[in-house]
Amino acid sequence: MTLLEVNNLKITYETSEKDIHAVNDVSFSIGEQDNYGLVGESGCGKSTIAKTILGLLDDNGKVQSGSVQFKDRELVDLSENEWQDVRWEEISYIPQSAMDSLDPVMTVGAQIRQAIRKHKDVSKADADERVAEVFEIVGLDPARTSDYPHEFSGGMRQRVTIAMALALDPDLIIADEPTTGLDVIVQDKIIDKLLEIQDEVDSSMLLITHDVGVVAETCDEVSVLYGGKVMEQGATHDVFTNPTNPYTMGLQNAFPEVDEFDEQAISIPGSLPDLTAEPSGCVFRNRCPFSTTECEDGHPPLTANGGQLSACYYPEDVDTMREAATDPDTWGIDTGGDDETARDTGDVILETENLEKWFKQTQSLVDDLRGAEPDYVKAVNGVDLTVREGEILGVAGESGCGKSTLGEVIAALQPRTGGDIHVDGTSVDDLLEESTKKFRSQVQFIFQDPFDSLNPRQRVKDAVAEPLKIQGHDKETIDRRVRQTVSDVGLNPPEKYLDQVPAQLSGGERQRVAIAQALVLEPKLLICDEPASMLDVSLKANILNILRDMADERDIGIVYISHDLASLTQIANRLAVMYLGRVIEIGDTREVVKNPKHPYAASLLAASPKTDPSTNRQRVLLPGEPPNPVNLPGGCNFAPRCPKASAECRSTNPERDAFKDGDHEAACHFPVEDVDSELLAQYARERAGTEAQTADGEPVTESVEEA
Amino acid sequence: MSFRRFLIKRTAIAAILTLVAVSIIFATLRFLPSDPFSGLVASGSLTPEQVAELRAMYGLDEPIWIQYLKYIQNLFTFQFGLSLTEQRPVWSILGPALRNTLVLLLPALVTTAVVSSLAGMYAGWNRGSWFEQTGIITTTFFRATPIFVTGILLLIIFSYGLGWFPAFGMRSPVANPQGVTETYLSMDFLKHYILPFTATVLFYSGDFLMLARNSVVERKGSEFLKLHRAKGLSEMEQLARAGRNSLLPLVTYFALRTGMLFQGVITLEVVFAWPGIGRALVDAILNQDYPTVQAAVFIMALAVIVMNLAADIAYAKLDPTVEAGDV
Amino acid sequence: GGNGNQSNNGGTQSSGDGRSIESRFWEEWPVETKGESVNDEAVQFEYTAVEGQSVPSVTTHFAQSETPWMREFALTVQDSFNSVGVPVDLVNVQPSTRYGEFWRADIGHPVPVVMNLHGPDPQRGLDPNPFLMRAHPETGGNYYNYKNDEITELLDEQAQTIGDQEARAELCQEIQRKLSEDAYLIAANFPDVINVANTADWEGYVPTPGNGTTRDSFIWTQVNLQPQGDSTTWVKGVTAGMQGTNLPWSTGGLEEKRLLNVYDGLYDASPQLDIVSGLATGHEVVDDTTVEMDLREGVTWHDGEPFTPEDVKFSVEQYKQHTAPQQGPFYRTIESVEVVSTTGGGRVRFNLTEPDASFVTQRAVRSSIIPKHRWEDVDNPSEYNPDNPVGTGPFQFENWSQGQELRLSKYEDHWLWDDDTRRELIGEEYFVAGDGIDEMVVVNVGNVSTLIGSMQSGDIDAIGMTVSNQQADRASRADGVEKQTSPNYVPTDVHLNHIVPLFRDKTFRVALSHAFDKQSFVDNVLTGQGEAIDGQNLLTPLMTPFHGETEPYEYNPEQAKTMLEQAGYTFDSNDMLVWPEGDAWEAFDERVEHGHATRSELDQPDFS
Amino acid sequence: MSGYALDVETAKDRLQEELSRARRTLSVVLEDTSAKIGFAIIMAFVFVGLFGPYLAPHHPIEHTMRSGGSMMRLESPTAKAPMGTTSFGKDVFSQFLAGARPTLIVGLFGGIGTGVLGFLVGLTSGYFGGRVDEALMRLTDLTFALPFLPMALVILSFVSPNIWLITAVLVVFLWKMPARVIRSEVMTVKERTFVKSARARGAGHLRTMFLHVAPNVLGIGFLYTAYAFGWSIVAGASLAFLGFGDPTMTSWGRMLEQVFRAGAMRVAWWWVLPPAIGIAAVTTAVFLVGRAFEELVNPDLQTEQE
Numbered sequence A: 001m002t003l004l005e006v007n008n009l010k011i012t013y014e015t016s017e018k019d020i021h022a023v024n025d026v027s028f029s030i031g032e033q034d035n036y037g038l039v040g041e042s043g044c045g046k047s048t049i050a051k052t053i054l055g056l057l058d059d060n061g062k063v064q065s066g067s068v069q070f071k072d073r074e075l076v077d078l079s080e081n082e083w084q085d086v087r088w089e090e091i092s093y094i095p096q097s098a099m100d101s102l103d104p105v106m107t108v109g110a111q112i113r114q115a116i117r118k119h120k121d122v123s124k125a126d127a128d129e130r131v132a133e134v135f136e137i138v139g140l141d142p143a144r145t146s147d148y149p150h151e152f153s154g155g156m157r158q159r160v161t162i163a164m165a166l167a168l169d170p171d172l173i174i175a176d177e178p179t180t181g182l183d184v185i186v187q188d189k190i191i192d193k194l195l196e197i198q199d200e201v202d203s204s205m206l207l208i209t210h211d212v213g214v215v216a217e218t219c220d221e222v223s224v225l226y227g228g229k230v231m232e233q234g235a236t237h238d239v240f241t242n243p244t245n246p247y248t249m250g251l252q253n254a255f256p257e258v259d260e261f262d263e264q265a266i267s268i269p270g271s272l273p274d275l276t277a278e279p280s281g282c283v284f285r286n287r288c289p290f291s292t293t294e295c296e297d298g299h300p301p302l303t304a305n306g307g308q309l310s311a312c313y314y315p316e317d318v319d320t321m322r323e324a325a326t327d328p329d330t331w332g333i334d335t336g337g338d339d340e341t342a343r344d345t346g347d348v349i350l351e352t353e354n355l356e357k358w359f360k361q362t363q364s365l366v367d368d369l370r371g372a373e374p375d376y377v378k379a380v381n382g383v384d385l386t387v388r389e390g391e392i393l394g395v396a397g398e399s400g401c402g403k404s405t406l407g408e409v410i411a412a413l414q415p416r417t418g419g420d421i422h423v424d425g426t427s428v429d430d431l432l433e434e435s436t437k438k439f440r441s442q443v444q445f446i447f448q449d450p451f452d453s454l455n456p457r458q459r460v461k462d463a464v465a466e467p468l469k470i471q472g473h474d475k476e477t478i479d480r481r482v483r484q485t486v487s488d489v490g491l492n493p494p495e496k497y498l499d500q501v502p503a504q505l506s507g508g509e510r511q512r513v514a515i516a517q518a519l520v521l522e523p524k525l526l527i528c529d530e531p532a533s534m535l536d537v538s539l540k541a542n543i544l545n546i547l548r549d550m551a552d553e554r555d556i557g558i559v560y561i562s563h564d565l566a567s568l569t570q571i572a573n574r575l576a577v578m579y580l581g582r583v584i585e586i587g588d589t590r591e592v593v594k595n596p597k598h599p600y601a602a603s604l605l606a607a608s609p610k611t612d613p614s615t616n617r618q619r620v621l622l623p624g625e626p627p628n629p630v631n632l633p634g635g636c637n638f639a640p641r642c643p644k645a646s647a648e649c650r651s652t653n654p655e656r657d658a659f660k661d662g663d664h665e666a667a668c669h670f671p672v673e674d675v676d677s678e679l680l681a682q683y684a685r686e687r688a689g690t691e692a693q694t695a696d697g698e699p700v701t702e703s704v705e706e707a
Numbered sequence B: 001m002s003f004r005r006f007l008i009k010r011t012a013i014a015a016i017l018t019l020v021a022v023s024i025i026f027a028t029l030r031f032l033p034s035d036p037f038s039g040l041v042a043s044g045s046l047t048p049e050q051v052a053e054l055r056a057m058y059g060l061d062e063p064i065w066i067q068y069l070k071y072i073q074n075l076f077t078f079q080f081g082l083s084l085t086e087q088r089p090v091w092s093i094l095g096p097a098l099r100n101t102l103v104l105l106l107p108a109l110v111t112t113a114v115v116s117s118l119a120g121m122y123a124g125w126n127r128g129s130w131f132e133q134t135g136i137i138t139t140t141f142f143r144a145t146p147i148f149v150t151g152i153l154l155l156i157i158f159s160y161g162l163g164w165f166p167a168f169g170m171r172s173p174v175a176n177p178q179g180v181t182e183t184y185l186s187m188d189f190l191k192h193y194i195l196p197f198t199a200t201v202l203f204y205s206g207d208f209l210m211l212a213r214n215s216v217v218e219r220k221g222s223e224f225l226k227l228h229r230a231k232g233l234s235e236m237e238q239l240a241r242a243g244r245n246s247l248l249p250l251v252t253y254f255a256l257r258t259g260m261l262f263q264g265v266i267t268l269e270v271v272f273a274w275p276g277i278g279r280a281l282v283d284a285i286l287n288q289d290y291p292t293v294q295a296a297v298f299i300m301a302l303a304v305i306v307m308n309l310a311a312d313i314a315y316a317k318l319d320p321t322v323e324a325g326d327v
Numbered sequence C: 001g002g003n004g005n006q007s008n009n010g011g012t013q014s015s016g017d018g019r020s021i022e023s024r025f026w027e028e029w030p031v032e033t034k035g036e037s038v039n040d041e042a043v044q045f046e047y048t049a050v051e052g053q054s055v056p057s058v059t060t061h062f063a064q065s066e067t068p069w070m071r072e073f074a075l076t077v078q079d080s081f082n083s084v085g086v087p088v089d090l091v092n093v094q095p096s097t098r099y100g101e102f103w104r105a106d107i108g109h110p111v112p113v114v115m116n117l118h119g120p121d122p123q124r125g126l127d128p129n130p131f132l133m134r135a136h137p138e139t140g141g142n143y144y145n146y147k148n149d150e151i152t153e154l155l156d157e158q159a160q161t162i163g164d165q166e167a168r169a170e171l172c173q174e175i176q177r178k179l180s181e182d183a184y185l186i187a188a189n190f191p192d193v194i195n196v197a198n199t200a201d202w203e204g205y206v207p208t209p210g211n212g213t214t215r216d217s218f219i220w221t222q223v224n225l226q227p228q229g230d231s232t233t234w235v236k237g238v239t240a241g242m243q244g245t246n247l248p249w250s251t252g253g254l255e256e257k258r259l260l261n262v263y264d265g266l267y268d269a270s271p272q273l274d275i276v277s278g279l280a281t282g283h284e285v286v287d288d289t290t291v292e293m294d295l296r297e298g299v300t301w302h303d304g305e306p307f308t309p310e311d312v313k314f315s316v317e318q319y320k321q322h323t324a325p326q327q328g329p330f331y332r333t334i335e336s337v338e339v340v341s342t343t344g345g346g347r348v349r350f351n352l353t354e355p356d357a358s359f360v361t362q363r364a365v366r367s368s369i370i371p372k373h374r375w376e377d378v379d380n381p382s383e384y385n386p387d388n389p390v391g392t393g394p395f396q397f398e399n400w401s402q403g404q405e406l407r408l409s410k411y412e413d414h415w416l417w418d419d420d421t422r423r424e425l426i427g428e429e430y431f432v433a434g435d436g437i438d439e440m441v442v443v444n445v446g447n448v449s450t451l452i453g454s455m456q457s458g459d460i461d462a463i464g465m466t467v468s469n470q471q472a473d474r475a476s477r478a479d480g481v482e483k484q485t486s487p488n489y490v491p492t493d494v495h496l497n498h499i500v501p502l503f504r505d506k507t508f509r510v511a512l513s514h515a516f517d518k519q520s521f522v523d524n525v526l527t528g529q530g531e532a533i534d535g536q537n538l539l540t541p542l543m544t545p546f547h548g549e550t551e552p553y554e555y556n557p558e559q560a561k562t563m564l565e566q567a568g569y570t571f572d573s574n575d576m577l578v579w580p581e582g583d584a585w586e587a588f589d590e591r592v593e594h595g596h597a598t599r600s601e602l603d604q605p606d607f608s
Numbered sequence D: 001m002s003g004y005a006l007d008v009e010t011a012k013d014r015l016q017e018e019l020s021r022a023r024r025t026l027s028v029v030l031e032d033t034s035a036k037i038g039f040a041i042i043m044a045f046v047f048v049g050l051f052g053p054y055l056a057p058h059h060p061i062e063h064t065m066r067s068g069g070s071m072m073r074l075e076s077p078t079a080k081a082p083m084g085t086t087s088f089g090k091d092v093f094s095q096f097l098a099g100a101r102p103t104l105i106v107g108l109f110g111g112i113g114t115g116v117l118g119f120l121v122g123l124t125s126g127y128f129g130g131r132v133d134e135a136l137m138r139l140t141d142l143t144f145a146l147p148f149l150p151m152a153l154v155i156l157s158f159v160s161p162n163i164w165l166i167t168a169v170l171v172v173f174l175w176k177m178p179a180r181v182i183r184s185e186v187m188t189v190k191e192r193t194f195v196k197s198a199r200a201r202g203a204g205h206l207r208t209m210f211l212h213v214a215p216n217v218l219g220i221g222f223l224y225t226a227y228a229f230g231w232s233i234v235a236g237a238s239l240a241f242l243g244f245g246d247p248t249m250t251s252w253g254r255m256l257e258q259v260f261r262a263g264a265m266r267v268a269w270w271w272v273l274p275p276a277i278g279i280a281a282v283t284t285a286v287f288l289v290g291r292a293f294e295e296l297v298n299p300d301l302q303t304e305q306e
Ligand SMILES: Nc1ncnc2c1ncn2[C@@H]1O[C@H](COP(=O)(O)OP(=O)(O)OP(=O)(O)O)[C@@H](O)[C@H]1O
Pocket: A013, A014, A015, A020, A022, A040, A041, A042, A043, A044, A045, A046, A047, A048, A049, A058, A060, A061, A210, A275, D306
């Protein structure tokens, strides 16, 4: 029986210039107790659809035509008052960013209670009881209902919003990117929770995400959206094992998996379609490697192809396309022909020795006066790294583990607390003493946020020329090198870009300008802090490729920081995994990924979702959150969460080379042999055992010890 | 713990600020070329020796730094000394004046804070509406116009023109109320009260309205309000939440405004001949009555500093997300 | 410190091309008069005469807030200077700070020209000293730095002429003639005192010179008023309130004036500006430095205690010991007080430090006597504010709230409530018989505009201050309200600072006197409500017998210019005055050196 | 620090760019009706401020209006004196025209001084943070604590007031407002990636501060300069009203003081209204334009435009 039926939905946004056709003729339906997925790149209209179903469309948005039938009731024309009854009782919502979706000045319990009492005439006590109930369902400690949102971590807040969504047993839950922005391990736990809840309660769920892996693992049915159009629709399994639409193929291939080493990353060239007019041809035709003139004739209708529906004029060529789509060449990506052996790494360009960066915590005045030792956040705590010319060192780890701090300390953007850094054999202090300018010409940095990494007031040419001006080059040199570099980072022809201001550039282009800024001085060492994490999948690959090329061609040593393991494995020669300020495992990328030795590294790697829906991955239900960085436990930092931890782990901190196999080192007394049995199964068991009472956050060391 | 630390630090800073402020006040006043006694020589009624004796009587002949130390020392005990022109403790001059000012301004401020904030929230919620536009334009007018000009305009219309209200003072010339209740709770007082009260309310309305409106506008697009809406809250309930979230800047601003209360409306007190501290201060300046000026300015500075502190504390206490130490 | 007036010979210095003369003290100057550093170095402004150059502008201070027409007056002064080719730089100053500046500066006025108003203190209308003695170098009030030995001598002489009023008056008249002839300042006018009051409900207003009918300086109106309407409470509106209840030790002016309703002095001034008895009924000049007074019999303090000579003795001793600012003029020349007798009202003897002709007329009039039994236990009278000030005056204190009102009620036992006594003191002209008012309330009403409003609305019965003619006309449009005009004894004057070489030249002063249109100012700005002064005399004709006739300076700017040209000044193409040159310069130098001589006295030729 | 110097051409370029930006911004601001009216009022005011004294038919103080030889005292508007006369026969119309100039001077220079000083302090304080910030912010706390009007009155009672001194006193007391706002704005901007990025590219503090941070808070800086223009007028008028204005000049505030002092407020509406309305109109106009501008530059108010 269908619960929700969306038919030929067309939605436009009015803007001061042209109207934006955000959703064009979208239809799909969700059955009872179904998990339905909407997947697609940013801007394809996913959220717009979700908001329309909840009647929360922005004021300038308008449903042009089509219908949304919920339990045979038309939702599109409801008045605000009628909506108030539908909302939450029948359809609830898990917002994208739990970080700012909770009212900061209201306790979480009150927020949930408010939702309950708005719709049900129950006493406060009864409502509180229900709040406690849903808290338990999502695995939060019911005792914490009277805490404020800021007292929870990101993952926990997301669980609060899930609990809220469950509060009234709605028929449909719309989850808009519920895991975006969360660390993989946390994401895995949330997904697990969602699935579990799905099993238990009889709600349907509409899951919206851009992450193919997440849909593949969670949804029964899926619609792939692009430019406000459904490109492919059908059972998840069918769609992702046998995609029949070139866009689905591209999208899927752009999501590499962790163990796909050194494959040239695939990206879909070009940029998103212009939504200011209703599509006249296939919305994907401009970026589609298989497009022909026929594709101009209106958007192709959804037609059955295999088990699913696909909007493509060439259903018969599916197999050849599918074949071709795995080859980067098809997507216009120059593979260069180098393979791994061709990459030889040169001399050591960066060496850190026991590098430390501790942030002093403010302490009480009295303690200050007593001269008591203040507390420190040991953001970077004894890190030894080496990077060679032409080598990319990947640094992975969950949020807050000190990756960025490490990068900034190496680049001397922050002073360090201890240890040594040598660039090209010379101590950083000596270099800086000699001249900051010189140091800057050797070590450069690329930041995470492409949208903000350029001065909005500077034109491209000024931005790229600035480092040269600082170095005091003459005008001519500056001109020449700016042009060259801009072209090197793939902004061709340079003239087209030189005079633009950042506002006129897309995110990918901006990040390339930022890279050009870093490269224009021809540095020897480049530190990249998540340079691609805010870009769409299709753009991400471009950036990775440019960096890889630079490392190879210019012999630059690169430190590449990211929490996205898949992209790291694609680009990095060596991989370092950090946990709470320490590098706990390091080695050749392939070695580390295939054969992780540290339980944390192993869990992290295991938590990445798979885009192939047929693989049945075991979830990583790593208990607890990373401990408070201020009061680190003695011994191994990971011990409190580690199923293998022994008394020794808790008392002595293992050396980095406690495990050592050639280049491969891991700081673990008991290196992992088999991930599934030693870790994942343990996690699951422990979780099952403690579910009923245990709240989040409290490390469950006791039970682990028994096991 | 960290809150206490924060409190101690803030208080210490406030104390030091106060000290510096009073020192500056002291120093500035010593630049005045004369004191009330000089006039007596000048008018020929006293000989210079007699004036010197007088000055000695008030300690004005001592070295500056001794005067300074004594002054600071007295401040600690809230002893403002003796007025040079009135032969009475300064406090007995300023006390009643202060009360009159508070009676006028505090209710006005509270009224405007409540009414204008609510109006501002409503305006922000209905951004672009007729209500918002007129609200902004009228309050901007009253906020921008100097308060004494507003006062004068009110006088011209309601007092001189329509003759509804008296034009000056706190009560009728012959009214002779005894005691606080009779003074402040009579029809006569009310009649005198309305115009200056209105001027004050109008003057401050702009700040609160804009602040509330801007905060609500800021919050309006926020995710959490979207979630409230998705939960099925009605418009008013959503506005209430947006309002609650805007409360912090409003409360902070209210505290700061209260601190600035005494210095804000001197001209208003002059226009309406309101016997408040502002007028007392202007008179004292004209009479070069150092101790009174010092004390009045000190009270004003102290009010600001204390209310600043209060604002900080309110901020730390009201906003659950702010760690006291961050403020 | 010390006196630094080693006047170097001539005062003319050669500087560059032309000779020049700077502002400076021209003679020995008694140090104790001003401050310690009264010497040429202390002169804070520069005003230099340079041979053959244009006369620079004279900086002129006025305090606009003193009276509404002050700026108009300043413009008139500017006009008169301009008409003799001297530019003027008008500066408006705060009245409060200016006195301090004069005094602290040690050099009198800190600028060449200052305009001045004077308060209506009664003794200014009774005794010539307050105005005349300012020309004496040993008076603090001589901030125009006038020093003319001839005058000084005469001043000293009149001051010591005790007991023989006629002789003293004659001396004073001579002094006035000489001063006016010397054109030592510009005495412009006596502006009328204009008041408004309700005459329908009240009868018996007394137009005292200088004070008008309703101001605070005299008590005649309030003791003479007879209610015609329902109320026996007379309400007077003012714009400034009393600051405290301690009369002798207050420093503002209002406390003394208002509290003199409660306290009595030894003598008082009648509406005709004669001295009349107060607590003292008569006096006897025993010798140059001894005066004895008989005190009134049967006087009681408001608390019922009898008034005795001991109170007088006590008051003076307290004032001296604790430096009472308000009583300064009173006790200034008293060495000691003795009680001579206690019979009847009693008799006291004042031993003076020096012969003082004004002791009775000036000093005793401004006195007030406080009750010994109430003040003897007060440790520090200067910090004392009696909750209930007790005096012997015609009114007793009821209530005072700061900045708001002062409430007084009739003290029946006072001699002024006796019709006969009052008739005698006030004079037939103004006397009205009756029981008088029961209560007097002085309320503070903020500003003139509201005063007029309350007058019109009947909230108050009188305005206790001078208003402008127009305002009075406006107020008197209401029923029962009348404008009342009284003559004045305090002049509007313009001080010329005699250390300035331009003003040291008597010829210039005389010329300026001819260039000042006193009458037109009175007619135009004061709308005729005032009296232009003949000659440069600060004493009003009301002040008999001391007033002396002085020659008027005819208004004639052309004549003034001619005089200047004859003295060697020239005018440039813009009609601006130019300092003399050559021989004329030497003549100028001589006049400056002498300071008080005419050209003919110095035998100077006509340079025109 | 080489590379810091800007060559003429870039400077010119930049200037031109900023100018055209300003023009564009203005045209956007002026889409708001009330801002448009406000702008017109300001322009008219500036015009009167510049040329008023020359347009005035008479000297505002020295000329006495007479009809048939007698002074025209407190006369209501006539053809001869279109705004009536004062109690000493001065032409209110001339005073009104001449009175705009001091008001303009105080507003303009007070505004610019306040804006520039506040901007520099805020920029330095926000950019460097730490001790510098602590010190500067305590300084602003101090100026907040010292009450403006009383302190100004005290100062002006021993230094005889003149318009530049008054302007300076205003600046000394007003700079704290923009300084605080600019500082907090700078603190946000300086955390933005492009600023960090500039540092990483080797830019020194001065370059980063003035080239990267400053331009991005310039809008707020201008906004507060505009507001300070209004505040200065208000403060200047208040001082004048209390009798502490520049005594040599007729300003609107001073005109009000004189009506008030002359006790003519009740009758002479023609004398009260021109300066009162003049002040009210100008300050309101400034704030209306400021508000419209604020909607543009205040990032927090942009929620719906996104
Ligand atoms: N209020 C609005 N006014 C104008 N355009 C809008 C508005 N909201 C969204 N859009 C546009 O509509 C299109 C679809 O937006 P939508 O938010 O639905 O995308 P999405 O698929 O959810 O993207 P993301 O993955 O980034 O959340 C985008 O091009 C977006 O820029």
